[in-house]
Every structure is written in structure tokens, then in C-alpha cells.
Amino acid sequence: MADSRQGLKPEEPPGRRLVRERRTVALFKPEAPPRELLLSAVDAARWAPNHHLTEPWRFFLLGAAAAREIVEIAAELTLAKRGAGAAKKRRQLLDAVPRWMAVTCRRTEDPFREREDYGACCCAIQNFMLCLWEAGVACKWSTGAVTRDERFYDLLGVSPDEEMVVGLFSMGYPRIVPQQKRRPVGEILTELA
DSSP states (O other): OOOGGGTOOOOOOHHHHHHHHOOBOOOBOSSOOOHHHHHHHHHHHTTSOOGGGOOOEEEEEEOHHHHHHHHHHHHHHHHHHHOHHHHHHHHHHHHTOOEEEEEEEEOOSOHHHHHHHHHHHHHHHHHHHHHHHHTTOEEEEEOSGGGGSHHHHHHHTOOTTTEEEEEEEEEEOBSOOOOOOOOOHHHHOOOOO
């Protein structure tokens, strides 16, 4: 730890640094993260806060056949919206993703509880992503058209009446880590007396 008497800042606590340095990554090295590491991150995810201990989340680790289906759905949707060139680029980008995970949230007839459960799933996902980042694995959280397509629900074997897709996650060791800036605390914090 640096000595503040020498004009140096003390080292930032590891947890805070981990949160601040985590990035969304879209370009991955070919090597797939080990299954055991992904399962360990799911284990950490399940400890997220959730009101009334509903544990509304489900994680789906997708294999090679499921990944091919995702790429096909995405390419088809891109073709329809932006044409053949964009679909080809999309296919190339997604074919290079080493691992995939999907997360769903159990639906409920109570809108307030469903909102709380969705928030809990987001907390679980943050736990998941931070654990992976700590191990050098990055994620990209997508809520794009694929996650709303009926074929994606069929792929997962879930009913959209019973579960909503919270996200589809591409995962791998980052090829490029983008830099980011955030607004200062003073711009986002309101203190009330």
C-alpha cells in the first residue's frame, strides 16, 4: 500500500476497483472459460439480495448446439432488418463467442413483486459478471431482439408466460478491453436533509 505521507494515494480497495474496472466486452479470444469457473460465478450469483428469498432467477449454460441456434436466429433477424452484409458481420461476430449464458426471471401476477424479482435477477447478474471479471473473463449482457424471439424461448424450453429473459450473455477472455468514463458523483447524487 502506498504511503499517503509521500503524496501518494492509498491503494483502492480490491472490491471497489473490481466494480470500477469491469467492462462490457464484445471481442473475445478463442479460448473458452472453463465450465467450473462459470459454475462458481453462478454460485456467487445466487447470493444476491432478493425480497422474500424468492430466488426468481434461472441460469442456462448454453452448449455448442444452442450457440449455433442463437447465431442463426440473430443472423436471420439482422438480415430482415439491415440486409445481407450486416447479417454476415453479425454471424462472424457471434460465431467467435466462446461461451453463452442466458438468465431468466420467474413471472408473477403481482406487478410489484415481478419488478422486485427482476431487480434481484439484475443483482445476481452483477455478482456473476464481477466474479468472472475477477478471473479475467468478460461478458456482454444483451437484451437484443434474439432475447425476445419466440425461438429463443423454445431453445431454453421456457414459456414467456412463466419466465422472462433478463439477458443473454456472451462470455470469454477479452481481446480488447474498452475504456470508459462515468459522470462524477456530484452529478448523480442528491443529498436531502
